[in-house]
Amino acid sequence: MVRDARDVAAFRRGDAGSAVGEIQSALVHLELLTDVSTPPLFDQPTDWAVREFQQNRGLVVDGIVxxxxxxxxxxxxxxxGDRLLSLAGKLYAGDDVAALQERLAELGFDTGRVDGVFGRQTETALRGFQKEYGLVADGVCGPATLRALKQLGRLVTGGRPHALRESEQLHRSGAALAGKVVVVDPGHGGPDRGAAGHDLDEASIAEDLAARLEGRLTAVGVRTVVTRGADNCPTDAQRADLANQVHADLVISLHVDRASSPLCQGVATYHYGTATGTTSTVGERLASLVQREVVARTDLLDCRVHAKSWALLRLTHMPTVRLELGHLTHPGDAARLADPAFRDVIAEAVLVAVQRLYLPLDQDPPTGVLRLADLAHR
Ligand SMILES: [Zn+2]
Structure with missing residues (x-):
């Protein structure tokens, strides 16, 4: 199910109050809305503006804040420039941090993924920049650093340093799966059962799929870390933290979808990306391999690969993909998902996609032919 983490406080069309005023003033600032209404009312123009914003940011487009x-x-x-940025004190996150990261990356300093979060790698990149340009290397983005960043102009253009580094790292790590670390993330869990339909629930299916995938990955020598047990439901940020801490090579998040219409069906795979063109190239390739292998080995409808900026995709420092494997509200998909043999096919498809990601292009087999038994001997 796509609609995670939005049950706490949500504002939608028809709501009123000061929070709605704040939402409107943010939309006005972004030039998506002309005026804040008095008194603040979540009206039709606000709903449209919210949807446009969600579309731009790669969020679920539902008009609900x-x-x-x-x-x-x-x-x-x-x-x-609106505030001092540093690693000290609170965690700074926002478009100002993203702008700083983009600027540093253009200049050749590796901030990691442009995620708008001022983390350790951003600080290291900032210190590197300060050192190289004769500034006090204190890791604080204050007035002097801002001036230097502006004066330098756009020295480097056309490159996507992080994307290139991601690909470089992939090739350096070699084709062998043994020794790689893969985080398997069954969605939802504990009291949050996720999507439901036809006597099945998403959390249980995700857990079972995770166990099948974990077994296969382990069999070929991959160190596998699963993000949750049967009884807990970590937040997306906690799941991302875990993956970052174990220095995972990849993260695979397993979900099953639902829809208001029983006619909706099929499988889709998501990777990190934003409307402004920032994307995880390796994530995109893995997503496309997973999607193709699953579609080739099952009769699930192909709902294709999409870029999203969801928290887990954004906060993980490594390529991460999220699968939405069929719709529990669709009778055909639900029947497939209830079948353990079908789940085995899915797990094998994902394993094969992971192997294909690391194979040099000239050794990459056609979709749908590689088997677990082939991989165990590599
Ligand atoms: Zn879900």
């Missing part, structure tokens, strides 16, 4: 859209709106109000 839940925690994720709220956070993105707050972050979007900040421009570089």
């Amino acid at each position: 839940g925690p994720e859209t709220w956070g993105a709106l707050q972050a979007a109000r900040l421009s570089l």
